[in-house]
Amino acid sequence: MTETIERLTGETTGAGAGEREKERERTPETALGTYGLTPYIAPLTVPPVLRPAAGDVLRETEVALRPAWVRLHPQLPPTLMWGYDGHVPGPTIEVRRGRRVRIAWTNRIPKDSEYPVTSVEVPLRTDGRPQATTEPGREGVEPNKDVAALPAWSVTHLHGAQTGGGNDGWADNAVGSGDAQLSEYPNDHQAVHLPSGERKIPLLIADRNLDTDEDGRLNGRLLHKTVVVQQRNPETGKPVSAPFTGPYTTVNGRIWPYADVDPAWYRFRLVNASNARIFELVLIAEDGKPVPGAVHQIGSDGGLLPRPVPVDFDAELSALIAAPAERFDLLVDFRGLAGRTLRLVNKGPNQPAGVPDPAGDVPCPPVLEFRVGESCEEDTFELPEVLSGSFRRLTHDIPHGHRLILLTPPPTKGAGGHPEIWEMTEVQDTAGLQLPADGIVQITGPDGTTKTYRRTARTFNDGLGFTIGEGSHEQWSFLNLGPIVHPMHIHLADFQLLGRDAYDVSGFDPAAGGTRTPIRYDAGTTIPLPPNERGHKDVFRVPGSQMLRVMGRFDGAYGRFMYHCHLLEHEDMGMMRPFVVMPPEALKFDHGGAHGGHGEGHTG
Structure with missing residues (x-):
């Protein structure tokens, strides 16, 4: 708590803290006054780990969906959300290879629970200004009453594993308040020797928008604001809206957080959990230029790549492009970056990394700041040359x-x-x-x-x-x-x-x-x-x-x-x-x- 208060007031202490505060004042991110929040003052949270007893289908683990009040940013009031066991994002479930697990996804959201998102559709701007979806607030538009009346009707589905259709989370197989969705999941994934413990961190990235009160101040409530691209469709008589994108990027449920890391190797399991935003992620240094040689991708949606792929932000791979639901297994080498401040930013299509691009729908580049410590115990990990010796390319001669x-x-x-x-x-x-x-x-x-x-x-x-x-x-x-x-x-x-x-x-x-x-x-x-x-x-x-x-x-x-x-x-x-x-x-x-x-x- 003390650390959070110090970050808010800018009165941080310790080696390099004063320089970091001065450096933050010089960067484009501080010019985000219209968005009401200061980047990089909330610490990154890591979801809790759930290890089901014995990891066996004879034992069942309940994970309850409940309303929860979550503080997305220190400068915001608490936000009402629906989460797993009261967490947003939910816990990481770790199961030993070769064992199945049975989960009861139980809907504990009361029937009279308030729907946690305000939904509005705003007119398309034709005067050259960036669209209203890149700004907080409802633009004076009344909320959609049909969305507000939605019940707590939930289904959980899995990506990246072979599980039967009854366990998959079919769209219509949702359950109401008080009922449970029972699912069994196998685990046949390959075991590998990679950074672990506190140096293995999930990163769930999602863009969001926030509502404002009558005085224009952010009130913390989630806002689903979309632009009506066609007022009335002649075939249906209904308005047609573009998919949602928002100005605020959350990482593990926090807006623009920071993470203290050692000058060592880290493993990050990254997933884009946005509705529709496609991120172009770049790691930049204090001068705003990309950091070469530090990031390596070792896995994608279905598991390990054959070999590590360096993400050097060059012409071939100028950014890590992440569409909704894509997953990335990354290794980041902080060993040669002791004492440095690095930032993961969303690169707009029309701007260099770290520079706001409202026209390209990236008004706020910040994603996550890494504050690299001065020293740590010796890190003996070495990047392997081969990750998956069993990987084989599929070819057309396969029937x-x-x-x-x-x-x-x-x-x-x-x-x-x-x-x-x-x-x-x-x-x-x-x-x-x-x-x-x-x-x-x-x-x-x-x-x-x-x-x-x-x-x-x-x-x-x-x-x-x-x-x-x-x-x-x-x-x-x-x-x-x-x-x-x-x-x-x-x-x-x-x-x-x-x-x-x-x-x-x-x-x-x-x-x-x-x-x-x-x-x-x-x-x-x-x-x-x-x-x-x-x-x-x-x-x-x-x-x-x-x-x-x-x-x-x-x-x-x-x-x-x-x-x-x-x-x-x-x-x-x-x-x-x-x-x-x-x-x-x-x-x-x-x-x-x-x-x-x-x-x-x-x-x-």
């Missing part, structure tokens, strides 16, 4: 099926002003086909062959389209016809990125809902895969006018799963589809083939 998924632009016919997921099936007989036609798309691939596809599903509630034999490999190709970057997430399986291809998508006519001329492969544009995307992943960024090809094996579990865009508002607007994994012997009795259910197996 596999194919799926084609289109990501459509918001103005597309019948979409209600929102982007959609279209599942496509090849049309074998095109005689008499008149183009353009709603749901019909032609694509000219790298070999110059033009194929015709028809849409078989587009919304979450359309019939089941994909049925997959357990243990089989599949290649899923996501072709983005719009300008929005979609982070696509597939449940259950780990995937490897096979490649990114550029396409000319101008032949797609949103008003017609199909192509007037074929979408064509762009042979003149090469898109290399960055080295940190060459491991196992289950979340992949798909930029506009690109086809992303991924391959994975659907093994280890049966049941109904989901794949979806991980921009939360897109997912909730219907950019989510089901698939079912079943024993391969049962596929011959499945009737999904009539609507494109089975991936065609081949080795090409």
Whole structure:
């Protein structure tokens, strides 16, 4: 408590403290007066660790969802949130390799509990000013009463492990107050010798916004403020809003905290838990320039990379790009940085690291400050040359099926002003086909062959389209016809990125809902895969006018799963589809083939 008070008053003591305070006064972050909070005065919190007794399915561990009052920043009043066992974020659950754990996610949120987020939609600004979502407060707009009336209806789902469909956290399998979601989780992850104990720290990063009182002062209440990009959609009569992004970045539930670290190796398990913000993270020094050689990525969504990837913030990897739900296992070497102050910042697309970029929706670059101590016990850890000796690249000579998924632009016919997921099936007989036609798309691939596809599903509630034999490999190709970057997430399986291809998508006519001329492969544009995307992943960024090809094996579990865009508002607007994994012997009795259910197996 004393340390926190000293940081607030600026009367810190000890070696280097005065210089740090003077240095803070010189930086752009102190020019954030309109946002009401001072960066780097709250210590980073580390979630508690939960170790279930024996780690055995015969024993059950309850984790209760409860309302909690959390102080996001020392200069804010407490914020009402719903958390796990009263913690935001919830505890880290550690289980020994080779054992399963059973968790009862129990909803202990009272039925009459106040919904902890105020929701508003504000008009689109057309006068050149940054959009209102980059500012706190409601702009005088009344809260959405339907959101305020939402009940405590909760579901918890898992990323990065093979668990049956009944344990996965299916969207509709939510429980009300007083009920529990029972889930079992295996743990077959590889054991490695890496920094541990106090030098292994989870970093859960999320952007947020805050409401203000009638005098314009921050009141601590969470605010979901989005911009109405279309006042009324002619098909639905409802307004169309862009996904949420906010000006305040929280790390482990605190806004712009600091962390005291030793001049030693640290392991950080980082996850982007934002609704929609894609971070471009850079580690900078006191002079605002990137720190080379300190950061190494050793793992991604699905586990360890084959080898460490240096994140030197050069031309090849100028920032650590983190889309919602992407995970990063990082090693940071602070040994040569004793006594220094370093900052992890969000780089705006139009500005250097550490400089505010309101036009690029990054009005507040701060994320996390590292204060490196002067000395510590000798650190004997050495960065390994090989991390996963068992890693093997998936290649096309493995028998596999194919799926084609289109990501459509918001103005597309019948979409209600929102982007959609279209599942496509090849049309074998095109005689008499008149183009353009709603749901019909032609694509000219790298070999110059033009194929015709028809849409078989587009919304979450359309019939089941994909049925997959357990243990089989599949290649899923996501072709983005719009300008929005979609982070696509597939449940259950780990995937490897096979490649990114550029396409000319101008032949797609949103008003017609199909192509007037074929979408064509762009042979003149090469898109290399960055080295940190060459491991196992289950979340992949798909930029506009690109086809992303991924391959994975659907093994280890049966049941109904989901794949979806991980921009939360897109997912909730219907950019989510089901698939079912079943024993391969049962596929011959499945009737999904009539609507494109089975991936065609081949080795090409």
